[in-house]
Amino acid sequence: MNKQYSLEPECHKICMVSDFFFPNMGGVEEHIFNLSQCLLLKGHKVIVMTHSYEDRVGIRYMTNGLKVYYLPIKVFYNQCVLPTMICNIPLIRYILLREEIQIIHGHSAFSALAHEAMLIGNLLGLKTVFTDHSLFGFADASALITNKLLEMSLASCNHCICVSYIGKENTVLRGRVDCKRVSVIPNAVDTFSFTPDPTQRDQSQITIVVVSRLVYRKGVDLTAQVIGDICDKYKEVNFLIAGDGPKRWLLEEIRERRGLQDRVLLLGALEHSQVRNVLVKGHIFLNTSLTEAYCMAIVEAVSCGLKVVSTRVGGIPEVLPDDLITLTEPTVPSLLEGLDKTILELKRGQFVCPYACNKRTEKYYNWQDVSTRTQIVYNSVSKEEPKSLRKILHSQLGSGVWPYLLVISLAFLILQFYEFWVPRKEIDIARNYKCSKKTHVKEKWNI
Amino acid sequence: MPQGVPPGGPKKKPWRKILYEKQAYPDNYTDHNIFLKDLKKNIDFHEVSFLEACLGANLVLQEFCTVVFFAVVYMYMVSRWIESWVLLYGMTFTGFVCFVFYRCIRLGKTPQEFTIDRKKHSLGHDVRTVLTFIAFGQLFSPVLHTLTDTISTDTIHTMAFLMFIVHLVFFDYGVPAAIVSKSVSLSAAIFASICLASRLASASEAFVLLALATQLFALSPILRNLFNHHPIITAILFLIDLHFLLLISSVGAVLFLSAVFLINLICPVLFVKYQKHKDNIYGPWDEAVVKDVDNIRF
Numbered sequence: 250m251n252k253q254y255s256l257e258p259e260c261h262k263i264c265m266v267s268d269f270f271f272p273n274m275g276g277v278e279e280h281i282f283n284l285s286q287c288l289l290l291k292g293h294k295v296i297v298m299t300h301s302y303e304d305r306v307g308i309r310y311m312t313n314g315l316k317v318y319y320l321p322i323k324v325f326y327n328q329c330v331l332p333t334m335i336c337n338i339p340l341i342r343y344i345l346l347r348e349e350i351q352i353i354h355g356h357s358a359f360s361a362l363a364h365e366a367m368l369i370g371n372l373l374g375l376k377t378v379f380t381d382h383s384l385f386g387f388a389d390a391s392a393l394i395t396n397k398l399l400e401m402s403l404a405s406c407n408h409c410i411c412v413s414y415i416g417k418e419n420t421v422l423r424g425r426v427d428c429k430r431v432s433v434i435p436n437a438v439d440t441f442s443f444t445p446d447p448t449q450r451d452q453s454q455i456t457i458v459v460v461s462r463l464v465y466r467k468g469v470d471l472t473a474q475v476i477g478d479i480c481d482k483y484k485e486v487n488f489l490i491a492g493d494g495p496k497r498w499l500l501e502e503i504r505e506r507r508g509l510q511d512r513v514l515l516l517g518a519l520e521h522s523q524v525r526n527v528l529v530k531g532h533i534f535l536n537t538s539l540t541e542a543y544c545m546a547i548v549e550a551v552s553c554g555l556k557v558v559s560t561r562v563g564g565i566p567e568v569l570p571d572d573l574i575t576l577t578e579p580t581v582p583s584l585l586e587g588l589d590k591t592i593l594e595l596k597r598g599q600f601v602c603p604y605a606c607n608k609r610t611e612k613y614y615n616w617q618d619v620s621t622r623t624q625i626v627y628n629s630v631s632k633e634e635p636k637s638l639r640k641i642l643h644s645q646l647g648s649g650v651w652p653y654l655l656v657i658s659l660a661f662l663i664l665q666f667y668e669f670w671v672p673r674k675e676i677d678i679a680r681n682y683k684c685s686k687k688t689h690v691k692e693k694w695n696i
Numbered sequence: 697m698p699q700g701v702p703p704g705g706p707k708k709k710p711w712r713k714i715l716y717e718k719q720a721y722p723d724n725y726t727d728h729n730i731f732l733k734d735l736k737k738n739i740d741f742h743e744v745s746f747l748e749a750c751l752g753a754n755l756v757l758q759e760f761c762t763v764v765f766f767a768v769v770y771m772y773m774v775s776r777w778i779e780s781w782v783l784l785y786g787m788t789f790t791g792f793v794c795f796v797f798y799r800c801i802r803l804g805k806t807p808q809e810f811t812i813d814r815k816k817h818s819l820g821h822d823v824r825t826v827l828t829f830i831a832f833g834q835l836f837s838p839v840l841h842t843l844t845d846t847i848s849t850d851t852i853h854t855m856a857f858l859m860f861i862v863h864l865v866f867f868d869y870g871v872p873a874a875i876v877s878k879s880v881s882l883s884a885a886i887f888a889s890i891c892l893a894s895r896l897a898s899a900s901e902a903f904v905l906l907a908l909a910t911q912l913f914a915l916s917p918i919l920r921n922l923f924n925h926h927p928i929i930t931a932i933l934f935l936i937d938l939h940f941l942l943l944i945s946s947v948g949a950v951l952f953l954s955a956v957f958l959i960n961l962i963c964p965v966l967f968v969k970y971q972k973h974k975d976n977i978y979g980p981w982d983e984a985v986v987k988d989v990d991n992i993r994f
Binding site for chain 1: 714726976981986
């Protein structure tokens with residue numbers, strides 16, 4: 250990408266594919282939705298492809314005419330479809346041709362649908378981009394298998410996007426991708442919905458907020474221990490915990506044993522829109538994750554004007570400048586030390602002004618910037634030559650899983666058959682959605 | 697736009713590994729000085745010498761010899777080359793000697809360790825366990841004897857073979873691995889011996905075989921653990937097995953010898969030879985390990 254790219258609007262027709270989308274909620278879903286919205290506003294055509302969620306089958310339109318295809322495919326395991334590689338070819342091909350898609354953008358390494366669609370897209374001569382949202386180790390058997398699958402899938406992918414530099418290192422190692430083909434584009438946060446409100450804070454107390462799913466990977470064991478010790482040490486500190494999960498009993502247990510019912514409040518699972526109302530009540534945000542590619546939660550907290558104390562794992566050290574975050578090791582003594590330091594800073598009034606936090610977060614991370622940078626990736630891949638079958642097969646040789654070549658060849662033959670059975674020219678082209686309010690929205694976003 | 701800045705400009709700030717600042721580098725820029733700097737390989741790797749590998753393989757070999765010993769005894773019983781009462785007396789005597797031995801060694805151990813579970817390991821407790829076993833064993837041996845009676849002998853032998861493989865796979869060789877499960881290993885061995893017991897002539901013989909299985913697979917690992925599975929035990933078991941196998945069939949003896957050769961010589965050689973290919977990658981992306989998950993101070 251050393252060449253300079255013109256910024257004149259170049260319209261792409263993009264298909265976002267992932268198993269994870271609304272009504273499911275999470276980081277990936279949020280990312281796809283916000284990115285699509287921004288790309289729509291920039292004048293691109295974006296559709297989303299996902300599997301059906303219960304009775305949510307067929308085509309739905311979301312905000313600003315974002316067209317979502319809920320494919321009638323059964324969920325197999327963990328919200329993913331069964332990766333058959335060939336069974337959904339007719340359906341996906343039909344949609345891609347009908348929508349005149351040029352770029353396929355798959356999300357999340359766990360999503361089987363994304364990998365399938367990327368393979369079909371490659372064979373149809375479309376460009377493929379893949380965003381990896383998670384980190385993976387190399388030590389256990391499940392990681393070995395997933396890494397091999399990822400390597401096979403990424404061998405013929407045009408470009409990868411990671412959410413942090415650690416994520417890039419991880420993806421380059423796992424997928425054996427050339428590091429020039431991997432861009433780092435962080436997630437963003439809607440700073441307009443995460444605004445600070447210092448009046449909500451209890452001035453006589455110090456409130457520490459924890460917002461996470463209560464699972465082992467989020468370090469609930471550390472949180473539990475830290476809560477007990479901090480409450481013993483400081484009489485003016487309260488805890489506010491939002492989220493639910495299998496480790497909730499641990500927090501309840503420690504609250505019970507230490508008699509902290511009035512100081513530790515467990516709110517249970519919250520809607521994403523409710524998170525802001527909890528965050529603004531706190532002074533300090535505590536994050537004890539054991540692994541994290543980017544960590545949206547700490548950015549949301551900073552956007553609401555909280556000071557963050559977090560473990561130094563994964564991509565977290567890259568996310569925030571030193572005056573907004575206190576980094577600690579993932580151990581109880583280190584976390585306690587970090588919290589001590591931060592509480593002292595708070596008492597001395599050395600915190601950054603909440604509104605300044607919000608402004609700075611907006612400058613660091615906003616969806617406009619993310620979509621502009623993603624657009625640059627789209628521009629560069631759309632200039633690449635389409636890959637021939639020969640080239641696709643050749644790039645697969647490196648992974649060493651040669652039977653996969655047969656799968657690709659079979660997929661190619663099936664596509665050829667459908668070219669004859671349902672010819673391209675007989676497929677109706679879908680009409681584009683005309684957004685009447687586009688100009689109005691554009692004004693709001695200052696584009 | 698960061699991409700608009702010409703690369704290699706004179707005033708260019710060095711690239712930093714941060715996300716919050718827009719840097720004058722394209723998004724797919726890679727600084728090879730910093731890239732993968734935190735990558736570590738083979739942390740706490742220690743090279744295993746051939747002797748260590750052989751000692752490790754000895755653990756497997758010892759359990760294998762125990763299984764073969766059981767199979768040999770079964771062959772003798774089913775072919776009526778040995779009277780079951782001879783076996784019973786021999787077993788009781790050996791068992792008693794081993795038990796006395798075990799008690800003595802335990803008494804010799806540090807007293808503190810002993811007092812913690814004194815109740816569990818009192819003599820009365822042990823005697824009661826033995827009596828319970830004899831009473832229930834005698835009561836149920838007719839049932840166990842006929843339990844798999846209707847199944848054909850080939851199936852029984854295949855089943856016993858598979859179950860002993862399961863026993864060997866899941867056996868606790870003292871390595872903390874996820875696959876280790878004492879209960880699965882013991883259940884598999886007992887199931888195999890119940891299968892085999894149905895081929896014997898009478899219920900009392902079935903009882904003797906089951907008692908032997910209990911001694912070999914449930915009790916003897918405890919005793920052998922005290923000696924850290926010393927290679928001398930393996931050698932004695934090996935010689936006994938080989939002697940009786942030679943009497944039964946030379947083919948069996950040859951197969952046994954080649955299995956021993958494979959376990960205790962070829963496998964360690966391969967392990968030592970290929971350990972240089974060990975290539976574990978560690979880095980900041982690994983999940984942090986919470987050290988004291990199980991002892992939270994409530």
